[in-house]
Amino acid sequence: MILLVCGGAGFIGSNFIRYKLKNDPDCTIVNFDKLTYAGNLDNLKDVENDPRYKFVQGDITDLEALNNVIKENNIDHVINFAAETHVDRSIHGGMKDFVLTNSLGVQMILDAVRANNIKKFVQVSTDEVFGALELDSNDKFTEQTPIMPNMPYAAAKAGGDLMCNAYFVTHKVPVVVSHCSNNYGPYQFPEKVIPSFIFRLSNKEKVPIYGDGKNVRDWIHVDDHASALSLLLKKGVPGEVYNIGSDNERNNLELTKMLLDHFNLGEDMIEYVEDRKGHDRRYAIDSSKIESLGWKPMYPREKFAEGLKQTIEWYLSNDEWVQKLRDRKAEWDEKALRKD
Numbered sequence: 001m002i003l004l005v006c007g008g009a010g011f012i013g014s015n016f017i018r019y020k021l022k023n024d025p026d027c028t029i030v031n032f033d034k035l036t037y038a039g040n041l042d043n044l045k046d047v048e049n050d051p052r053y054k055f056v057q058g059d060i061t062d063l064e065a066l067n068n069v070i071k072e073n074n075i076d077h078v079i080n081f082a083a084e085t086h087v088d089r090s091i092h093g094g095m096k097d098f099v100l101t102n103s104l105g106v107q108m109i110l111d112a113v114r115a116n117n118i119k120k121f122v123q124v125s126t127d128e129v130f131g132a133l134e135l136d137s138n139d140k141f142t143e144q145t146p147i148m149p150n151m152p153y154a155a156a157k158a159g160g161d162l163m164c165n166a167y168f169v170t171h172k173v174p175v176v177v178s179h180c181s182n183n184y185g186p187y188q189f190p191e192k193v194i195p196s197f198i199f200r201l202s203n204k205e206k207v208p209i210y211g212d213g214k215n216v217r218d219w220i221h222v223d224d225h226a227s228a229l230s231l232l233l234k235k236g237v238p239g240e241v242y243n244i245g246s247d248n249e250r251n252n253l254e255l256t257k258m259l260l261d262h263f264n265l266g267e268d269m270i271e272y273v274e275d276r277k278g279h280d281r282r283y284a285i286d287s288s289k290i291e292s293l294g295w296k297p298m299y300p301r302e303k304f305a306e307g308l309k310q311t312i313e314w315y316l317s318n319d320e321w322v323q324k325l326r327d328r329k330a331e332w333d334e335k336a337l338r339k340d
């Protein structure tokens, strides 16, 4: 497999590349990433000299660049992680980059996949495209759940998903779409809740919780997401969608208390702040379809405490990685405030 990984310098993409190089000796990888504020080649320092890995800087909205990287490297498979991903930026900042990358960028990849006879393309999407579930229900998102996004970020992602379906039906492009729940693990950009809370609590700073803290997310370890996507590259059926989650629903308060416990801090470190606009109440994933292909998470619900502890320890012992991102904080904060 000669695999083009779009957006491989971010959180999940870099963990996926590391997973794939380790677990699939027959796979060669070209990482194609624009290096936005969220892209960070330090995430891949340990594999940058691997002869099976190469980095090319580029933008998925640039069709010519996509065609060139595919032709020059004889690419036969493509997976796309490239996206603008921060929900709060999509609410308070400009939306233009979200729509360009998350919708138009996916269409450009589909055109490149079609023009170059790629064997399979996996589009990495999110459960947020389904909208929200009721807090007091046992419902879960299945592959049949209609796409009904509530947030601007999710709407831009949904545009990409719908385009994948249309290109499969119209042009028989061999595309598989995955919908995964919230990821945790090493190398996540520090604007996201888990690394942000770890940094604050390690400095004895208070942590902000939106609304009543009862919003539920279904947390999955990033390595489990990587193993699921690796399976979809091999066994995912073109034209199909697959949900990925590890049956690990936690509300924000419960997650925060687990983090507080680790630092021996009390609930007085929580600061309740005004709720996020359009805040989806609950997400939960039914992953029975991908499980029927043979996938199982290494960190199911009962191992969440262990996965979270390893994650906290990773951030606390990777000072240099953390410090470099903190030094760039002015740059990424300023970008969040742009209004296109």
Ligand SMILES: NC(=O)c1ccc[n+]([C@@H]2O[C@H](COP(=O)([O-])OP(=O)(O)OC[C@H]3O[C@@H](n4cnc5c(N)ncnc54)[C@H](O)[C@@H]3O)[C@@H](O)[C@H]2O)c1
Binding pocket: 006, 007, 008, 009, 010, 011, 012, 013, 032, 033, 034, 035, 036, 037, 038, 039, 040, 058, 059, 060, 061, 080, 081, 082, 083, 084, 085, 086, 101, 105, 124, 125, 126, 127, 157, 179, 180, 181, 182, 183, 184, 189
């Ligand atoms: N983080 C989660 O919990 C989660 C859950 C489900 C799905 N997803 C999806 O997984 C994917 C990866 O998420 P993440 O958390 O790793 O994101 P991230 O923000 O950490 O990384 C995104 C990467 O995409 C690159 N990028 C952005 N625009 C680009 C463009 N136009 N061309 C090329 N590269 C570009 C960035 O430089 C960065 O390296 C996204 O598509 C996201 O929607 C994320």
